[in-house]
Amino acid sequence: MKDQAENLRRRLEARQNQSMAKTIAVLSGKGGVGKSNFSLNFSIALSQRGKKVLLFDMDIGMGNLDILIGEHSPCSIIDFFEKECRLKDIIMSGPGNISIITGGGMTNLFSLDEDKYTRFNEEFSLLLANYDYILFDMGAGITEDSMKFLLCVDELVVLTTPEPTSIMDAYSAMKYIHSVNKEIPFFLVCNRVFSSKDGKETINRLQNALVKFLGSEAVALGYLPDDRTVPQSVAKQMPFLLFDSEADVSKAIVDIASRYANHSFGEELTLQKKPFPPKYKEIFFGKVGLLLWIK
Numbered sequence: 001m002k003d004q005a006e007n008l009r010r011r012l013e014a015r016q017n018q019s020m021a022k023t024i025a026v027l028s029g030k031g032g033v034g035k036s037n038f039s040l041n042f043s044i045a046l047s048q049r050g051k052k053v054l055l056f057d058m059d060i061g062m063g064n065l066d067i068l069i070g071e072h073s074p075c076s077i078i079d080f081f082e083k084e085c086r087l088k089d090i091i092m093s094g095p096g097n098i099s100i101i102t103g104g105g106m107t108n109l110f111s112l113d114e115d116k117y118t119r120f121n122e123e124f125s126l127l128l129a130n131y132d133y134i135l136f137d138m139g140a141g142i143t144e145d146s147m148k149f150l151l152c153v154d155e156l157v158v159l160t161t162p163e164p165t166s167i168m169d170a171y172s173a174m175k176y177i178h179s180v181n182k183e184i185p186f187f188l189v190c191n192r193v194f195s196s197k198d199g200k201e202t203i204n205r206l207q208n209a210l211v212k213f214l215g216s217e218a219v220a221l222g223y224l225p226d227d228r229t230v231p232q233s234v235a236k237q238m239p240f241l242l243f244d245s246e247a248d249v250s251k252a253i254v255d256i257a258s259r260y261a262n263h264s265f266g267e268e269l270t271l272q273k274k275p276f277p278p279k280y281k282e283i284f285f286g287k288v289g290l291l292l293w294i295k
Helices: 002-013 035-047 065-069 077-083 114-125 144-150 164-180 196-214 229-235 248-262 278-287
Strands: 022-027 053-058 099-101 133-138 155-160 186-193 218-225
Touching: 022 035, 022 144, 035 053, 035 065, 035 133, 035 155, 035 248, 053 065, 053 077, 065 099, 077 114, 133 144, 144 164, 155 164, 155 196, 164 196, 186 196, 196 218, 218 248, 229 248
Parallel strands: 022 133, 022 155, 053 099, 053 133, 155 186, 186 218
Antiparallel strands: none
16 A cells, blocks of 8 residues: 555645644544544644644534543533634633534534534634644534535544444445545544554455545554553543553554654554454454455
């Protein structure tokens, strides 16, 4: 996959002289793959590199970033859309020196009409010069509303796990986005892996499927280990990178942020982690066949 890495590197380097923030959407095909935790800690890892980062919780009405950090914001993206607050006025200071806009809680069914979306774009454009990176932590799956945001970002980071359903849903999400816009770059991150081999197999299957069926490409950004530090940090309502910076998962997210910021996409990915337990490997990669249709 060296060609797409080189092409992407050239595209990203061409942006370096621009003063506008790079916009990134983090998505997954299904819920429960650790997307919000990745978005939060990835943002902090970028911030630790001296970058100014704004993280949006775009699971509007069902956001959980405030729960992950143990802080309640008096205003959320819901207030922007329904109470006509200014976007800059609902930004809160988050852990690790990042800025956050929370998703808010459900009060009634939310619908993003054209007027609301236009107003968002106008306010959002005013923030671009104030940050190096702006990340959208998208809700699970794809809706008509979420597509409006997905199609306006520079790049997409797609999170999956080795589970067949997660891979299938991630591929379906990318297939749909590609059918609407073939130019948005895809990055792939595999979460909850037990070895580099498992992460590589998962990402390679997705990369091969994109090339074979869509004529598209995606860059492997990295893997995150299945680490007990994550549930421990969630229970403490603290990002795992700050909870234990020496944990395997913390080192992995720092490595992913470094690869992303330095455009080091051609380097070999590694992961120091215990081997995949044989019984789980048989389930994920043996009996199931792991999406045979993708081969």
